[in-house]
Amino acid sequence: MASQPVEAPSHPTLRPAAVFGFALVHVAALGVFLAGFSWKGVLLCVASYYVRMFAITAGFHRYFAHRTYKLGRIPQFLLAFLGQTAAQKGVLWWASLHRHHHRYSDQPEDIHSPIQRGFWWSHMGWILAKDYEETDLSRVQDLAKFRELVWLDRNQFLATFVYALGFYFAFGATGLFWGYFLSTVLLWHGTFTINSVMHVFGRRIWKTPDQSRNSFIFALVTMGEGWHNNHHHYPGSASQGFLWWEFDATYYLLWLGEKIGFVKGLRRVPENIREMARFLNSRKARISAAVSNAFESASGLMNNRMDAMNERIEKLTQEWAGMQASLKQAVIQKRSDLELSYERAALRLQELQADYQAAMTRAGEAAGKRIDEITAEMERTRLQLLESLEALVAAAHSLAEPSPA
Numbered sequence: 001m002a003s004q005p006v007e008a009p010s011h012p013t014l015r016p017a018a019v020f021g022f023a024l025v026h027v028a029a030l031g032v033f034l035a036g037f038s039w040k041g042v043l044l045c046v047a048s049y050y051v052r053m054f055a056i057t058a059g060f061h062r063y064f065a066h067r068t069y070k071l072g073r074i075p076q077f078l079l080a081f082l083g084q085t086a087a088q089k090g091v092l093w094w095a096s097l098h099r100h101h102h103r104y105s106d107q108p109e110d111i112h113s114p115i116q117r118g119f120w121w122s123h124m125g126w127i128l129a130k131d132y133e134e135t136d137l138s139r140v141q142d143l144a145k146f147r148e149l150v151w152l153d154r155n156q157f158l159a160t161f162v163y164a165l166g167f168y169f170a171f172g173a174t175g176l177f178w179g180y181f182l183s184t185v186l187l188w189h190g191t192f193t194i195n196s197v198m199h200v201f202g203r204r205i206w207k208t209p210d211q212s213r214n215s216f217i218f219a220l221v222t223m224g225e226g227w228h229n230n231h232h233h234y235p236g237s238a239s240q241g242f243l244w245w246e247f248d249a250t251y252y253l254l255w256l257g258e259k260i261g262f263v264k265g266l267r268r269v270p271e272n273i274r275e276m277a278r279f280l281n282s283r284k285a286r287i288s289a290a291v292s293n294a295f296e297s298a299s300g301l302m303n304n305r306m307d308a309m310n311e312r313i314e315k316l317t318q319e320w321a322g323m324q325a326s327l328k329q330a331v332i333q334k335r336s337d338l339e340l341s342y343e344r345a346a347l348r349l350q351e352l353q354a355d356y357q358a359a360m361t362r363a364g365e366a367a368g369k370r371i372d373e374i375t376a377e378m379e380r381t382r383l384q385l386l387e388s389l390e391a392l393v394a395a396a397h398s399l400a401e402p403s404p405a
């Protein structure tokens with residue numbers, strides 16, 4: 001037998017055979033159209049629904065899963081047998097996984113939490129999953145010591161088969177389709193609402209760590225299981241309705257069973273919890289709860305806003321830091337660029353100065369040479385003038401003196 005705790009795998013797979021069987025019973029329920037409408041059929045359907053609902057809530061749930069009262073070995077077996085006519089698998093399988101649900105309610109480990117894995121999964125997906133097919137006896141050792149219960153659990157569809165046949169032989173097609181198939185489908189979904197709807201819809205009186213809720217309407221549908229928030233707050237009680245107006249048909253019948261003598265040691269809600277329930281359901285507490293809820297949701301909203309704002313600020317700060325860094329980088333780059341171009345300009349200036357010097361020197365040299373040339377030219381011209389003047393003077397003298405002849 002598997003004995004490790006059921007861990008919720010992230011992607012459980014469905015069993016094709018289970019899905020097929022589940023769908024087939026739904027289709028068979030449409031057989032009521034073949035059988036035709038009759039008040040007898042409706043009566044059989046409703047009676048078969050509530051008798052088996054009682055076996056599920058008083059038996060599978062409050063007796064086998066939670067041990068909230070004591071039964072003799074034979075009534076215990078009969079109750080388990082009647083529970084298995086509901087076709088919700090074996091009694092030990094049911095009790096074992098329900099104990100697991102209470103241990104991890106709405107935590108990631110919870111295998112049928114609508115909070116964790118969505119409404120439809122919590123309603124019926126998990127029942128058809130391959131992963132939870134086996135009965136983990138380690139959580140129901142107190143029950144597994146009864147060999148007849150282990151046998152019944154292993155032959156999980158025997159009881160429901162016998163039950164269906166019984167309806168057919170006693171009431172014909174009306175019995176089979178109204179009393180068995182339609183009733184079974186309604187019973188399935190009626191029971192499954194406890195796992196799905198009752199963790200989503202309704203009023204929360206007790207601040208349990210899970211999301212369980214209370215609902216009068218579902219308490220009618222499920223014979224008292226609609227007080228699911230009460231139940232998660234105090235699962236040790238055989239009653240789930242804690243106050244007189246919290247209708248709990250299963251508990252009334254168990255109470256009757258105690259009076260008759262079948263039921264022993266019926267565990268009740270302690271008076272202090274009942275007192276607290278009275279207070280929490282009072283007008284004053286309801287109003288203050290509504291106010292505190294409103295306050296909580298308003299502060300939740302504000303916190304969300306604040307979170308969003310803080311996120312925005314952080315993002316902007318990061319952006320700003322990034323901008324600053326890139327700006328700084330750009331400045332550094334620009335400065336080094338400028339420095340480089342300044343150096344280049346200075347170098348160029350030096351070159352130009354050198355060129356200028358050279359040019360000046362060359363110009364000076366050229367000018368000196370030209371002056372020398374001009375000076376030499378002037379000298380030559382002066383000498384020529386002098387020569388001409390001397391020749392003129394000599395000519396003048398020769399004209400002035402008498403000729404010797």
Ligand SMILES: [Zn+2]
Binds near residue numbers: 232
């Ligand atoms: Zn629950």
Ligand SMILES: [Zn+2]
Binds near residue numbers: 231
């Ligand atoms: Zn429970």
